[in-house]
Every structure is written in structure tokens, then in C-alpha cells.
Amino acid sequence: MTLGGMGRNTGITKIKDQWSLVNRAGQGVVASEKMGSSDRARIGSMKCVSDFKRARQPEQREQRRQDILQSAARLMAEKGFDQVSLNAIARGAGVAKSNVYRYFESREEIFLTLLRQDWDDWLVQFEPAAKPLADSGDIQKLSALIATSIAERPRMCELVSVLASVLEQNLSEQALLTFKTESMQLGGRIMAIVQSVLPTLPAHNLMAIGHTLFALIAGLWPLGNPPEPVQKVMSRPELAAFQLQFRPALELALNLMLKGASNP
Incomplete structure (x- = not known):
């Protein structure tokens, strides 16, 4: 037998052994506690691929798309945005990583989609x-309402905080155009609410208010929700002046910003 033939036979034997391990595990022959961690990981990966069925109908494709989004949302809630990889999202959705690209061009687009949904x-x-505040001109109550409602959505805040630095960095021009167009529509709704409460607000300041709102969220959220080592240091009494609570800080900043923007 030639060396090439031996190599091919060895590869075929290895593949047969792997699939035999999967089949035996599925039949209960190989007990989980007797399997090594590498065997379990290999089985999980191979079964995921073997169980995958391509979504062909529109409703099946939409369900697969939602499975991917739900997997990303679940992992982010468990681990935080920085710890979620595309591989983990694919595993959580029960699809191969290559099939994720049928629905999203990157990990960043998945999280941008979640951000648009949150907005x-x-x-x-x-x-x-905000309707009870219509025509009231009450900046203090509007600021409190905006800050409180935003603080109740930590995922949205965290994604806004990484929007410019991460989420917009690995997208095609078309994906960016779609996101920016949809963002403008959402921004228009925000500006309409602000104008309904503050009818004397100069119209030329409305766009700046929208930009400033997102800049405040992006800057204040990481300061109010730092990593655990930073939290530990900041809990020291001598650093109390530097401790920041996101909601009250956002409310104060919005109050000051809206008062300034209300001047002609």
C-alpha cells in the first residue's frame, strides 16, 4: 500500500470513529460521565451540523433569523456584549457558523438589529x-421621563455605548446605509415627542438634541456601569465623589441640555 493510500485510509477510519461515537452517544452506549470534554464538544458540534435543516420557506427563514437574534440576546444577558462571539451565537441558535451569514453579514449586524428593535x-x-406632558413646556418632567425609561433598558444602553467604536466597524456600505436611514426615522420620532412637550423649542435645535441624547447615553453608561475591578476600586469612600449613577446623571444632563436648547 502506498503512503498516500495509508493516509486516506487513516482519515476515513477517523471519520468513521467520530460518527460511531456520535451514534453510540445518541443510543446511550457511551455514558456522558465517561466521555472526555473534547469528545462532548466534538459530538455537540457534529450533531448541530447534522441536525441542521436549511430554511427554505419565508416563514422558516424568518424563524431562523429570530433564533439567531434570540441567541445573541440571551448570551449578551448572560455574559455581556464583549464576551459573545459569532461561534457562540451560532451554537445557541442551533446552526453552523457559516449559515449565520445567510441572515447577517457579521456579528456587528446582529447586534445592530437588536439595537434597532430596542429603540x-x-x-x-x-x-x-409623554402624551400627558404635551404643550406643558415642563423640561424637568420630560428629562426625568426620558432618563427613567432609558435606564430601564440596559441592553439598549450598552449597545449604544459601543455603537460608534464597535458595531459600525464591520459592516458593508449598504448595511450602514440601511441602519443610518432607519436611525433617522427613529430620531424623527424622538424629536417629534420633544417638540410636542416643548412647543417653543427652536426647530433648528431639534437635531442637535437627538445627537446629544445618544452621546450622553454612550458616555454615561460605561461610567455608571464599569467593569467589576473598577467598581471595587470606586467603592472606596475616598472616591465617593467620582461614583456615578447612570439614571440621575442622565436626567441632570438632559435637564441642562434642554434648558440650553430652549433659548433662541
């Missing part, structure tokens, strides 16, 4: 909540 969900609740 829309926030506005759906914020719009009716």
Missing part, C-alpha cells in the same frame, strides 16, 4: 407616556 420598543412605550 423601537422604547419609543412604543415612551410616546404614550
Whole structure:
């Protein structure tokens, strides 16, 4: 037998052994506690691929897309944004990593989609909540309402905080254009709410208010929610002056910003 033939036979034997291990595990022949961690990981990966069925109908494709988004959301809630990889999202959705690209061009686009959903969900609740303030000109109550409703959505805040530095960095021009266009539409709804409460606010300041709102979230969220080692240091009494609570800090900043923007 030639060396090439021996190599091919060895590869075939290895593949047969791997699939035999999967089959035996599925039949209960190989007990989980007797398997090494590498065997379990290999089985999980191979079964994920073997169980995968391509979504062909529109409703199946939409369900697969939602599975991917739900996996990303779940992992982010468990581990935090920085610890979530595309591989982990794919495993959580029960698909191979290569199949994720049928629905999203990158990990960043997945999280941008979640951010757009969070913005829309926030506005759906914020719009009716702001109606009692219509034509009141009450900057203090509007600032409190905005800050409180935003602080109740930590995922949205965290994603806003990494929007410019991470989420917009690995996207095609078309994906960026789509995101920016949808963001403008959402921004228009925010500005309409602000104008309904503050009817004397100069119209030329409305766009700046929208930009400043997101800049405040992006800057204040990481300061109010630092990594654990930073939290430990900042808990020292001598550093109390540097401790920041996100919601009150956002409310104060919005109050000052809206008062300044209300001047002609």
C-alpha cells in the first residue's frame, strides 16, 4: 500500500470513529460521565451540523433569523456584549457558523438589529407616556421621563455605548446605509415627542438634541456601569465623589441640555 493510500485510509477510519461515537452517544452506549470534554464538544458540534435543516420557506427563514437574534440576546444577558462571539451565537441558535451569514453579514449586524428593535420598543412605550406632558413646556418632567425609561433598558444602553467604536466597524456600505436611514426615522420620532412637550423649542435645535441624547447615553453608561475591578476600586469612600449613577446623571444632563436648547 502506498503512503498516500495509508493516509486516506487513516482519515476515513477517523471519520468513521467520530460518527460511531456520535451514534453510540445518541443510543446511550457511551455514558456522558465517561466521555472526555473534547469528545462532548466534538459530538455537540457534529450533531448541530447534522441536525441542521436549511430554511427554505419565508416563514422558516424568518424563524431562523429570530433564533439567531434570540441567541445573541440571551448570551449578551448572560455574559455581556464583549464576551459573545459569532461561534457562540451560532451554537445557541442551533446552526453552523457559516449559515449565520445567510441572515447577517457579521456579528456587528446582529447586534445592530437588536439595537434597532430596542429603540423601537422604547419609543412604543415612551410616546404614550409623554402624551400627558404635551404643550406643558415642563423640561424637568420630560428629562426625568426620558432618563427613567432609558435606564430601564440596559441592553439598549450598552449597545449604544459601543455603537460608534464597535458595531459600525464591520459592516458593508449598504448595511450602514440601511441602519443610518432607519436611525433617522427613529430620531424623527424622538424629536417629534420633544417638540410636542416643548412647543417653543427652536426647530433648528431639534437635531442637535437627538445627537446629544445618544452621546450622553454612550458616555454615561460605561461610567455608571464599569467593569467589576473598577467598581471595587470606586467603592472606596475616598472616591465617593467620582461614583456615578447612570439614571440621575442622565436626567441632570438632559435637564441642562434642554434648558440650553430652549433659548433662541
